[in-house]
Amino acid sequence: MKIALGLVAALLVGVGLVLQQHAAEQAPKSYFLHLRLITDLLHRRRWLAGIGIMAAGEVLSAWTIGNLDLSVAEPLLATSLLFALLVAIPLTGMRPHISEVLGAVLLSCGVAALSVSRSISAPSASFGSAGYWPAAAVIAAIAVILVRAGWRRTGQWRAILTGTAAGLVFGISDALTRGTLLIVANHGVAAALTSWPVYSLAGATLLALWLMESAFNAAPLHASLPAITAAEPVVGILLGVIVFGDDIRISPGVLALQAAGLVALVGGVILVARAPILSGLRPVQVISHALSIEHADTDPAEDHAQDPAPPKNPEREEV
16 A cells, blocks of 8 residues: 555656646746746646646655655655656657666666565664764755756756756655654654754755756756656665664675665666657647647747747647
């Protein structure tokens, strides 16, 4: 049941990401890392639909994180990328390539290996402590460096660097979610509202969302999504071990299985997210394939500014 809910959460997040990226890429590039990007997106119905679907997924994700070790929950939630790919196939009309299928298999095998390794009986060690929360600050500092580097670049590199920063902050947010839920379970909602994790969680979530939308604005989905989807589980698992004391299986066989699972997970994420299908999610294609949302959700003046040579006969525009 817990695994099933985790997969449903991943499905909702994957669909929400596709809708958000399509809307964010249509916004003016000058809005990168500006709050005007968010105010612009708030006027786009497709982005609002994507945020709503993703929010529902995040609620289920929070439940998953609260009921499973982060070393199990994070790989499960990383399958959102597979669902994004499945949504993209009918939207683009393209067939999956061998590399995309291989990536999907690797990602699935990585998730399975990390999940199975938790159930194997083997000697374990734990050294986590709430006193190690400063590790999250170190990760946040790395995210700041990546954002500054992305600011100095354009196009795909801007999306990759900013997306990686977003994934790091999302990983911190996952750990803060678990910390908040533990406080609620042990001391009640009132205690959580007077503790720092809940407010840090709100700030980290909003920051990660802002960085993600900026990465989506910079380049097509295949540039930013690998970084976001790969960085988040790595940070979540790391903080699960360092802060919450998730057990580390110390037998050679289990360590090898966990290492192989993590490598397969990251490799699969990169192969799937760099798929031509995801790079083919251009605005014209998504609009043409309906999602049954009116074209009126975009500003005609902005659309005209971004299309230097609109077709003379709209009825014959390529779909």
